Amino acid sequence: MVQSTTLTKEVEAAESYTARIFETVKKRNPSESEFHQAVEEFLQSLVPVLAKEPKYEAAGILERLTEPERLITFRVPWVDDNGNVKVNRGFRVQFNSAIGPYKGGLRFHPSVNGSIVKFLGFEQIFKNSLTGLPIGGGKGGSDFDPKGKSDNEVMRFCQSFMSELQKYIGPNTDVPAGDIGVGAREIGFLFGQYKRLNAFDAGTLTGKGLNYGGSLTRTEATGYGVVYFTQEMLQDKADSLKGKKVIVSGSGNVAIYAIEKAHELGATVIACSDSSGYIRDENGINVATVKQLKEQERKRISEYTTHHPNATFVANGDIWSLSADIALPCATQNEINADQAATLVKNGVIAVAEGANMPSTLDAVAVFQENDVLFGPAKAANAGGVAVSALEMAQNSIRMSWTFEEVDSHLKSIMKNIYKNASATASAYDASGNLVVGSNIAGFLKVADSMLTEGII
Known part of the structure; x- marks a missing residue:
């Protein structure tokens, strides 16, 4: 998958390993082009690491990383304003928890399917790793389209969706947030239903309103x-x-x-x-x-x-x-x-x-x-949202709220560190200036080393 004029045996072995992994992913997940794309981009970057450190292949790190720890699919029935019963499909992928509880948004959009959710969840593992914060990778959503729906219809859908999702999430297990189609309105309805079925726990969702545990700067x-x-x-x-x-x-x-x-x-x-x-x-x-x-x-x-x-x-x-x-x-x-x-x-x-x-x-x-062209890949460049979500979790844990300026200062520092880490890692692996390679390797190393320490789970 990586071309070189002088391939060493180690590089050839690493290329063979990543090629086998990619073929397995395609075979196990047929017709999931978005997920295939995310895995292919990631694997292309890892050959230098795998050639240098055979311990990752010996421990089956890629085999485990490319397979979700858990994929949840469920029915979401709800009633529209005309009394008609509608049924959508809900998803949550809990991809990897090596460095912390699953963390990732919920997307409500007609395009949402298993491939989209796995693609997003896989990317989230390494994005979250790059923030330097203790959060694992997850993602979820539904093929429900909130556009054109009344507030009451959105509320009824969110209540039905959360009635099932709440079985699998919590502040120390899995902390969803918003994404496309899931803004302040949807988060409010989702949190209200979670609270109705469980004890009040502000740390269960992020992107909340400021009046009930949200963080300043999260929107931005x-x-x-x-x-x-x-x-x-x-x-x-x-x-x-x-x-x-x-x-x-x-x-x-x-x-x-x-x-x-x-x-x-x-x-x-x-x-x-x-x-x-x-x-x-x-x-x-x-x-x-x-x-x-x-x-x-x-x-x-x-x-x-x-x-x-x-x-x-x-x-x-x-x-x-x-x-x-x-x-x-x-x-x-x-x-x-x-x-x-x-x-x-x-x-x-x-x-x-x-x-x-x-x-x-x-x-x-x-x-x-x-x-x-200077190119900032998503897993590095758009990590600010999940970074501040993790800061919201921290504020919820200590029952305090930080000022806009405090959170924004943390955000600036995190984004600067992500860039420096990705840039330095790219240089260390003979790919100076290639932030795709640098981001993938930097995100991978933290997760993979944690997985080695924790054993085969």
Whole structure:
């Protein structure tokens, strides 16, 4: 899987091992392309480690890492406002608990299936490891679509979903959070049902409201974090965000706060999007307007032009066709393919940092790397959300709340450390500048060494 002109026996053995693992994953999980993609990207990075340290193969670390500790699938029946019975499918993958309780978000979206959940959960193992905090990897969700549903319908669905999920979670076992389609409204309903069925325990969910155990800066964390990571990449090249033109895909939580922080650090975000198309505002996207449309009114991004007539809305447009210095994909997986990556390179992009989970295909990543574009992979660049979720857990444990400034300071420090760790690890394994390799190896080593210590479980 890794090519070299002078393959040693150790490297050949490591390549053979990763190839066998990947074939097993594909055979055991047929037609799960998203999960295959995540595993393939990860395995490609590990050959240098496995060649140097045969102990990981001897202990079957990859065999265990690529198989979830537990995969839970369940029926979610609920009743709509017209009295019709609806049935959705719920998921929770508890992938690896070597360094702490399972931690990862819940996604409510029609695309959610076993492959998506396993892909997200697998990535979460190493993302959580990179934060330096004691949390393992998990993920979950449902193919329920909250768009167009009334508050009461969302409440009834969440109550049914949590009635089953609550059997498998807890502050020292598995701590879910929000993700696509699961915001403050959904977390509130989920927590209310958990509390109804169990004793009040604020540490069971993160992303909660401030009145019942939530953390300041949690809403902003993923978006702020990806920009802090981008700033670290640029500073390492004696550059900064100041004066840069930025495009941000999406207009949800991550995108909104990535735009906000990019503006604070001197950049101008000229475009953002939703599934209907993108808006372009050369004066800089007005964050307050996007917050109003998306967080309060739940409207389409096209409405932005009503408030800012000088902006342009392009229906079903490709935001990656625009010229910019920096691209922050913050919408969903595989939103940038090789052709779009090539267009970004042609149009002058110098840095890409992933705010969504693996939004660039493997071929797209290769295009960026071949053209010396600074590239921050999702498991490193978007770790700010789960990092602050873990800080929320810490505050819940000590029954205290930290100020916005305190949490933001921790977040900055964590994102800086993630970058430094990934960069240093890449250099240590003869892949200087390759943050994909550095992030994968750094995340792997902490988890794998913990698994060695804990025995065969």
